[in-house]
Amino acid sequence: MVQLLEKGSASKMETSSIVYDTQKLNLWYGNHHALKNIDLQIKENEVTAIIGPSGCGKSTYIKTLNRMVELVPTVKTSGEILYRERNIFDANYGVEELRTKVGMVFQKPNPFPKSIYDNIAYGPRIHGIRNKKVLDEIVEKSLRGAAIWDEVKDRLTTNAYSLSGGQQQRICIARCLAIEPDVILMDEPTSALDPISTLKVEELIQELKEDYSIIIVTHNMQQAARISDKTAFFLNGEVVEFDATDVIFSTPEDKRTEDYISGRFG
Amino acid sequence: MLLISCVMVKGGFTVGQKHSAQKLSVQELIQKSSGKKKKKLIEKMIPIILLLIASVSVLTTFGIVGTLIVETVIFFKEVKVTEFIFGTEWFPFANTEQLFGILPLIAGTLKVTAIAVVVAVPFGIASAIFLSEYASDKSRRIIKPILEVLAGVPTIVYGFFALTFVTPLLQQFIPDLKIFNALSPGIVVGVMILPMIASLSEDAMSSVPNSIREGALAMGSTKLEVALKVVLPAALSGIMASIVLAVSRAIGETMIVSLAGGSTPKFDFNVTESIQTMTAYIVQVSSGDAGYGTTIYYSIYAVGFTLFLFTLLMNYLAHVISKKYREEY
Numbered sequence: 120m121v122q123l124l125e126k127g128s129a130s131k132m133e134t135s136s137i138v139y140d141t142q143k144l145n146l147w148y149g150n151h152h153a154l155k156n157i158d159l160q161i162k163e164n165e166v167t168a169i170i171g172p173s174g175c176g177k178s179t180y181i182k183t184l185n186r187m188v189e190l191v192p193t194v195k196t197s198g199e200i201l202y203r204e205r206n207i208f209d210a211n212y213g214v215e216e217l218r219t220k221v222g223m224v225f226q227k228p229n230p231f232p233k234s235i236y237d238n239i240a241y242g243p244r245i246h247g248i249r250n251k252k253v254l255d256e257i258v259e260k261s262l263r264g265a266a267i268w269d270e271v272k273d274r275l276t277t278n279a280y281s282l283s284g285g286q287q288q289r290i291c292i293a294r295c296l297a298i299e300p301d302v303i304l305m306d307e308p309t310s311a312l313d314p315i316s317t318l319k320v321e322e323l324i325q326e327l328k329e330d331y332s333i334i335i336v337t338h339n340m341q342q343a344a345r346i347s348d349k350t351a352f353f354l355n356g357e358v359v360e361f362d363a364t365d366v367i368f369s370t371p372e373d374k375r376t377e378d379y380i381s382g383r384f385g
Numbered sequence: 386m387l388l389i390s391c392v393m394v395k396g397g398f399t400v401g402q403k404h405s406a407q408k409l410s411v412q413e414l415i416q417k418s419s420g421k422k423k424k425k426l427i428e429k430m431i432p433i434i435l436l437l438i439a440s441v442s443v444l445t446t447f448g449i450v451g452t453l454i455v456e457t458v459i460f461f462k463e464v465k466v467t468e469f470i471f472g473t474e475w476f477p478f479a480n481t482e483q484l485f486g487i488l489p490l491i492a493g494t495l496k497v498t499a500i501a502v503v504v505a506v507p508f509g510i511a512s513a514i515f516l517s518e519y520a521s522d523k524s525r526r527i528i529k530p531i532l533e534v535l536a537g538v539p540t541i542v543y544g545f546f547a548l549t550f551v552t553p554l555l556q557q558f559i560p561d562l563k564i565f566n567a568l569s570p571g572i573v574v575g576v577m578i579l580p581m582i583a584s585l586s587e588d589a590m591s592s593v594p595n596s597i598r599e600g601a602l603a604m605g606s607t608k609l610e611v612a613l614k615v616v617l618p619a620a621l622s623g624i625m626a627s628i629v630l631a632v633s634r635a636i637g638e639t640m641i642v643s644l645a646g647g648s649t650p651k652f653d654f655n656v657t658e659s660i661q662t663m664t665a666y667i668v669q670v671s672s673g674d675a676g677y678g679t680t681i682y683y684s685i686y687a688v689g690f691t692l693f694l695f696t697l698l699m700n701y702l703a704h705v706i707s708k709k710y711r712e713e714y
Contacts, residue, residue: 187603215606216605218603219605222604225596225600227596229596229597229600231600232597232618232619233618241604241615242604244614245604245605245606245614291600294600294604295604298604298605
């Protein structure tokens, strides 16, 4: 009880550092109720992992945060998601504006079929940056930020598809960094990668934490344990438990969390 | 009593049958099957038959090209190659001195083709963008077949349409426009090749993976930015190929230009006056009564060969372009 009170007061004091405040979020795909009364607060400069078995709604949730989920025509939502204290579902909140602030890295690397340079420069260009010198600088900085500059600096004009899967994924991360977003959403970013590439991306996430708030969906519980500060366990569209990662992995409160973490299902 | 024994016998029989069926394995049945040899023979024959069928079209092509070359060579025994290529006057029906400079016919063809491209490319690509990026599944399912029907309209109908509808309509705005001109058939040829560009470009754009669109949308792109800056470049090889293919159809188009273009070969850039294209000339001579063996008779082969070179060039261009612009994904 005392612990709960402490937690409550702490979260009130730190409202300024909350990037995403999800309140009573419900989501339906047609008649399928995919997210049920989600309440989740995500803090600045932390890595928040979302774990859970397939079909639990974790990917749906992360795609709701930048409203990419609305590409599915039958989607309906209720409730609120406050991003920096503004409801992202507000009619006058443009999705383009939101997505300029909130970048996303996908499950399968999806670079554009363009040169490495043009991939990174795409974001700045569509947002109005034309100056070649500035673009050069952004491209180098972003590629360095994604720890891939040394590997590609001599072939910036080659097609991004000539790179390996792991490199492509880091190009996608660099592409995301190029517009210096506030939050980076990652939807199982390493599930299509080999172990070495996975390790590189994980190290990268640790570095990126300094400047960005990261929300990562992962199938891999060890990965969540290794890289995240907070972990949310989703099951059947509900948040079963949300706490510091070490608490979730050592002394979970809910029996279902414990069962999932210990590999009894999922 | 009799009935009962009958039933009993019958019952016993069925049981016996079942028993023997259990013994018989499917593998044995397959072994016994009589169709085996026949099957082997068919398997051997099929590739030969298919090869024969496939070679029909190849042989036809060789036959056509061969005929063209043979007759063209005869033509060039009577007319100098340089005169044919560089001559700016085409008067095959002159009584005193026939002139066979193909440039006026090429000019006629290029005028019509250029107008057609100006009409078809922007409209075709815009339709493709709409169909692939904006239209709902339902409207795409309705619109695309309609577009493809437009491609199936007989060209003679288009020719009619150009002569009896488009030309009078254009004359309201351009009083100088002659009844036969390059503008009207050019526009109508453009309308004719538009569905081809739209449909093939739409195919190329639709085959760009959605993950790439999502990547662009997630960066805060608008739908138009995704269409123009990501999908269009990614599908460029297919789009270019569709344009070149359409141009090659415009060059070879015959009925529309025969009906609405006129028969006055002129080497200039005027689109309001009567012209003659290479194809229209061939129609004119073929349907007229040029005697076999005359220079005029052979001239249609030389013109046909030139036309063939043009379309060959376009096809080669399509090949090179689709290779060069291929953006792999």
